[in-house]
Amino acid sequence: MVEPALHFELNELLRGRVLSGELMKNHTSWHIGGPADIFVEPEDREDLQLVVSYAYYHGIPLTVIGAGSNLLVSERGIRGIVVKIGSGLNLILTAGNEIIAEAGAKLAQVAAAAREAGLGGFEFTAGIPGTVGGAVTMNAGANGASISRLVRDVLLLDYQGDYHRKTNQELNFGYRSSVLQEEPLILVEVSFNCFPRDKSEIGKEMEHYIGRRRLTQPLVRPNAGSVFRNPPGDSAGRLIEAAGLKGLRIGDAQISTLHANFIVNLGSATSREVLALIEKAGETVFSRFGIRLKPEVKIIGDD
Numbered sequence: 248m249v250e251p252a253l254h255f256e257l258n259e260l261l262r263g264r265v266l267s268g269e270l271m272k273n274h275t276s277w278h279i280g281g282p283a284d285i286f287v288e289p290e291d292r293e294d295l296q297l298v299v300s301y302a303y304y305h306g307i308p309l310t311v312i313g314a315g316s317n318l319l320v321s322e323r324g325i326r327g328i329v330v331k332i333g334s335g336l337n338l339i340l341t342a343g344n345e346i347i348a349e350a351g352a353k354l355a356q357v358a359a360a361a362r363e364a365g366l367g368g369f370e371f372t373a374g375i376p377g378t379v380g381g382a383v384t385m386n387a388g389a390n391g392a393s394i395s396r397l398v399r400d401v402l403l404l405d406y407q408g409d410y411h412r413k414t415n416q417e418l419n420f421g422y423r424s425s426v427l428q429e430e431p432l433i434l435v436e437v438s439f440n441c442f443p444r445d446k447s448e449i450g451k452e453m454e455h456y457i458g459r460r461r462l463t464q465p466l467v468r469p470n471a472g473s474v475f476r477n478p479p480g481d482s483a484g485r486l487i488e489a490a491g492l493k494g495l496r497i498g499d500a501q502i503s504t505l506h507a508n509f510i511v512n513l514g515s516a517t518s519r520e521v522l523a524l525i526e527k528a529g530e531t532v533f534s535r536f537g538i539r540l541k542p543e544v545k546i547i548g549d550d
């Protein structure tokens with residue numbers, strides 16, 4: 248179906264925002280990325296189910312994103328429909344020691360709700376940007392812990408528009424990985440197990456982690472956090488720095504002078520420039536130390 252007709256039909260069908268040619272750079276923390284043919288922000292679960300079923304029925308490719316804090320999108324952008332799960336699905340409920348959050352809720356908001364309810368568990372997430380959906384898909388982690396340790400079960404929508412529940416074990420979590428990165432499944436809601444803890448202690452621990460990030464991460468420039476996964480027993484940042492690449496610049500993309508596993512956008516960096524740095528870092532680290540670094544960021548869009 249041609250784009251104007253698709254846009255018209257989806258606009259009629261959905262209550263959430265439907266945009267044609269929306270630039271993905273408006274939805275990524277790197278501020279990089281070209282147009283999505285169609286960009287949809289569902290207003291609620293029903294809207295989400297409608298757009299997913301619509302794409303399936305018409306054979307249109309679907310890409311699901313959260314806050315775009317772990318994404319490198321090409322300048323040519325993304326064909327088909329991009330669904331951004333955000334403020335339309337951001338409910339957070341606390342019940343006893345449990346927190347139930349919709350996938351579009353910000354991880355920081357869930358951590359704040361846990362703190363307010365006197366529930367410990369989310370402290371380590373302080374300073375990780377993005378949504379619950381992105382965090383669980385990526386099995387986001389920091390300070391020696393990962394989100395998988397809090398997940399009890401999840402509600403998923405498959406690409407045909409049907410709901411399923413999966414337990415923690417069924418999500419096959421690993422280091423920055425989960426089954427959600429392999430299979431066409433959309434995270435809709437997550438139940439987290441927490442434990443009672445004093446609010447001020449929670450607050451102090453979180454402030455400590457945030458303070459440390461301010462000192463060690465280049466947070467004033469657009470970036471996507473760690474570009475590479477840490478290889479077993481080592482750190483990608485240490486290896487890139489030891490390879491002498493800290494500060495290397497290609498166009499407006501630069502390997503951070505503060506943290507070598509971050510690539511910052513100095514102004515109008517392109518995905519090609521970032522990719523060139525990713526390749527350069529990967530090749531140099533391999534030739535110097537024999538270690539193959541694997542990207543943590545998701546690289547998407549047309550070449």
Ligand SMILES: Cc1cc2nc3c(=O)[nH]c(=O)nc-3n(C[C@H](O)[C@H](O)[C@H](O)COP(=O)(O)OP(=O)(O)OC[C@H]3O[C@@H](n4cnc5c(N)ncnc54)[C@H](O)[C@@H]3O)c2cc1C
Pocket residue numbers: 276310311312313314315316317318332350374375376377378379380381382383384385386387388389427432433434435464466470471472473545
């Ligand atoms: C300054 C900075 C610091 C960071 N620090 C950390 C850190 O300490 N630890 C860490 O692990 N990460 C870190 N990150 C990376 C990033 O914040 C995490 O990976 C985050 O969890 C991604 O969430 P998101 O909503 O932005 O996901 P996106 O970047 O939008 O998407 C990431 C992946 O998840 C998928 N996805 C998103 N939502 C859904 C959904 N509802 N259903 C199915 N799939 C979905 C997307 O398709 C994509 O494959 C950092 C990033 C920045 C910019």
